[in-house]
Amino acid sequence: MKPFFGTEHDVIMLTCAGTGALEAAVVNTLSPGDEVLAVTMGSFGDRFAKIADVYGAKVTRLDVEWGHAPTPAAVRAAAAEITGLKAVLLTHNETSTGVTSDIPALAAAVRDAAPDALILVDAISALGAVPFAMDAWGLDLVVTGSQKAWMAAPGMAMAAVGPRAWAASETATMPRFYLDLKRHKDTAAAGETPWTPAVAVMYQVDEGLRLMQAEGAEAIFARHEACAAASRAGLAALGFELFADERYYSRTVTAAHVPDGLDWKSFNGTLKERGLVLAGGQGKLKGRIFRLGHLGSVTVEEILGALATLEAVSIEHGRPVEPGIAVAAAQRAALAAGGVFSMTVAGTPA
């Protein structure tokens, strides 16, 4: 897994959801009263901030308008204002809005303003599907989850822990036991976990990694790029206004506005009947946006199928759509984005 994190440091496997790994990132490195800057651009950034708050950190929030990404200048300014800043919480890919932030630029801004601050990153919903370079970008702790790019069932989360984070864990006084990363590191040396792991999920992650190694990182990244481009082009051709700032489109999930006047409940009900499951908006975006996921084993063929269904149901519900327009636009976009349509996996299951 280390090449996908872009790290030579430890990757710890926890039996929990991604949220548990976010909690591990906080409680293993911080003490109550520590100054924390939580940069949030959606529901998951809010959750990360909330965890630090619950465990007694002194949290300053930098709230970015949902659909947008934080700018390095804003992060630099916010970090510079906090005396004794101990950690900055960043979201790599905000699933609730379909936005991917520019982590290397944000990390450089933090280092510039507060060289000693830890940089803790929620990379749950894109790591493995897009290029990532934890060590080169100077990140201290990065987390992801089994059910994302790794194509396994949910139940395990992974945390990559750099030397500054390990050093911080030696003095961090937030209480921890089940999610204690040091206990996991110590037992990992003997090929064990401190508590019973979700071993069936572990085997799945192992198989996911085998598939990913067979496909190759560049091919995986290109396939996600093509799926994302096809999704955006297809939704736009269907008259759905995309939600995210176009400079920060996610390559793993695309969000679009629910158009004024569309009876979303009825429309979405028909989609479900045809087998297409979209995600609704979270938090303050509930009922205002919908989201099309394209992470993991997804292919452009599947995106074209989803768009074909959306096209058919749009026509059925009286939306002014020219038959074929969405799939044609998606196809052109996928080709322009590199044309990696399918998973190209060599070899047979181990």
Add this chain to the structure above:
Amino acid sequence: MKPFFGTEHDVIMLTCAGTGALEAAVVNTLSPGDEVLAVTMGSFGDRFAKIADVYGAKVTRLDVEWGHAPTPAAVRAAAAEITGLKAVLLTHNETSTGVTSDIPALAAAVRDAAPDALILVDAISALGAVPFAMDAWGLDLVVTGSQKAWMAAPGMAMAAVGPRAWAASETATMPRFYLDLKRHKDTAAAGETPWTPAVAVMYQVDEGLRLMQAEGAEAIFARHEACAAASRAGLAALGFELFADERYYSRTVTAAHVPDGLDWKSFNGTLKERGLVLAGGQGKLKGRIFRLGHLGSVTVEEILGALATLEAVSIEHGRPVEPGIAVAAAQRAALAAGGVFSMTVAGTPA
């Protein structure tokens, strides 16, 4: 699952190992500085005590010699000595020693000495396989894990929470987020979990429960009783001294001493070659005992098979064993214990 807990209260599903549920029991009901009596008779009791300690409870330990169970008198005396006792931690079945404590008697002793103390019970490794009556016994919070009697893969843990525990959670100040039971209760009302659950394990637990309902609680309990009796009789016939106090033998795991003079590493290596995996001792019992598990889908037929292998390997390693003695003794004991040999499951998978 409620009938197996013997409760009409809430059963919360968490995505974590059993240890995570032990942590949930502590952090959702207690505050730092609270007086806690930790009754421990082995590794898992020690772990429960350690969790309370890590989160700042004032922990008084009642240590019972490993292989033995706590007496109601000792628990009553220990509870009576602590002013303002807030909670008592009990282990139902201590997997590390093969001992099951008398929870209803211990709970009555606690209620006698400290009527207001919460009773938090680790019932991970036997609940579902033996009779249990949380509400009738006056227990406040009881936890178990998916990979035990429920016959699923590890990755989920269940916590039954009574009204006194819920009331305590309203004032408990130990920090919690991922393992916050209230958040789970609130989302359960809408058929959801607050974070992504280990959904594949959840389906397995559901199927395990279907099998358990089809077999029936009484038949399950009788099958475990027969497996335990067969295990004890077979091991004794092979000359292995049983480890646990015979008044408190576990019905889900049997521990025996490694005999003086036996080269355990070599003996166990041969067992593994023949496909029989025994567990070693934990903590201070490492190298001193071995354990034969009989929990979940296990049958007397399988126990007889395990004993036949132990018998054959004993002979091979020069131990003085009469061929057939262990399986015959086990068979007689299983018959005397009720004679439920197999899982008797009606119906087909849903």
